[in-house]
Amino acid sequence: MLLVQLVNFIRGYAEILIEGIFPERFLNLCARRGIYLWNVRRAGKLSVSANVSARGFKMLRPIARKSRCSVRVRTRRGLPFFTHKHRKRKAFLLGAALFGVMLFVMTRFIWVIEITGGENLPREELLTALAAAGLKPGVAARAADTDAIEREMMTRRRELAWIGITIQGTTARVNVREREEAPAIFPKDEPCDIVAATDGVIEAIDATNGGRQVSAGDVVRAGQVLISGTLESASGAEVRYVHADGEVLARTWHEFYVEIPRYEEVKTRTGRAKSKHMLKIFNFYIKFFINDGISYTNYDRISSVKNLSVGESIVLPFSFHYDKYYEVEVTMREAERGRAVELAAAGAHERVRGLQIIDLRREETEDGLRLTYECLENIAQKREITR
Amino acid sequence: MKKSKKERVTELLDLPKEVLLDTPKLTVxxxxxxxxxxxxxxxxxxxxxxxxxxxxxxxAVSGRGLELRAITDVDVLVEGSISRIDYLTV
Structure with a gap:
């Protein structure tokens, strides 16, 4: 219905009043001759109001005569009448035309680049890489060859596994997938030693290849050879190098110390606030304030940006920036201990994830928390033999 | 009632009645x-x-605040509070 109304508005229409003893005859004649009437309403005993298109209106006179009705125009609506009324206002018309042209031209360019996926890839770097490949705010949407840009990005950035670019209106949506590094595999035919990854006490050792150097109960240091790839013959005259392999289960200790702050900062708003407004056009800022600094020593800044856009994907390079500065008073308060301890413990726990925990010792002092995890883990690590 | 030739053809071919015949079709x-x-x-x-x-x-349509939302050569759209629709044989 909205579309119909829009079309009617663009074409122009008139609200008319049909007066006569038998207005039904008028309506029938209009229908017969293909004149579309809408919103026909009884206005009085002898009158009916209706809407008729500007083109249809010109054909009404003979119908009115035939049906013995009189037709009066109540109002004219729509674009043709509007422009007719304002045709002498050259600057206004020029402005309206310029607006249309500008809007059309503006929507031919890309103004926004949205990157999704690849959470660990720095956005700045991606944006500069995209800009080098030919996709940056301000390039013509038609000139941006997404396939070529995708290819170029893939060859330039090794860390990308996949990149997809779609252009919608003035927005370029970039979807990236990060490449997951394949784990370093030590070649099977290269000779190597098995060394300890961390300090620990050997619990069990299972050497599938190579010479065992330590046994259960031994204390080992990180880097110490556990299973040797260097094999000597019984006489000691001949040396053979093999690819040592096996699993070494050891008891390890992981110690974490977290400081617990005794005081914490508390910010309270004083009630005084200042706001600053800015208009951003392309990359230029127009400030709506005299350039005075914020005199508050401590403040919270809350910024909001409103982008001028048509729908969701046609974003124009104009935005309104609104910054609000709240003055705050910073006071120190005794920290809530329980919560701080919880937070510290959770952080430590995250770092021993995946290990088998046998024992946990907690030492809490005035200003810190020491957590010692005793774990069972495979400390076998391959290292090349330096001959 | 005896059916006309046109009516029999439309029924035989399963055509919508309002196409060949001038049967009115009401949508409420x-x-x-x-x-x-x-x-x-x-x-x-x-x-x-x-x-x-x-x-x-x-x-015949009776009701309150009846308006003719649109009138064309083939159909008419009535809006308002409709209380009854009658078929009159004059």
């Missing part, structure tokens, strides 16, 4: 909108009573 939404296709003309229009000529019987 709740009690507030009525479309009459294949009407012959408006006989009477007031805001509480409308009579439409069709190939068969005359259709």
């Amino acid at each position: 939404y709740s009690d507030n909108q009525l479309t009459v296709e294949n009407y012959g003309g408006i006989l009477e229009y007031t805001d509480c009573y409308i009579r439409l000529k069709t190939a068969g019987k005359t259709i």
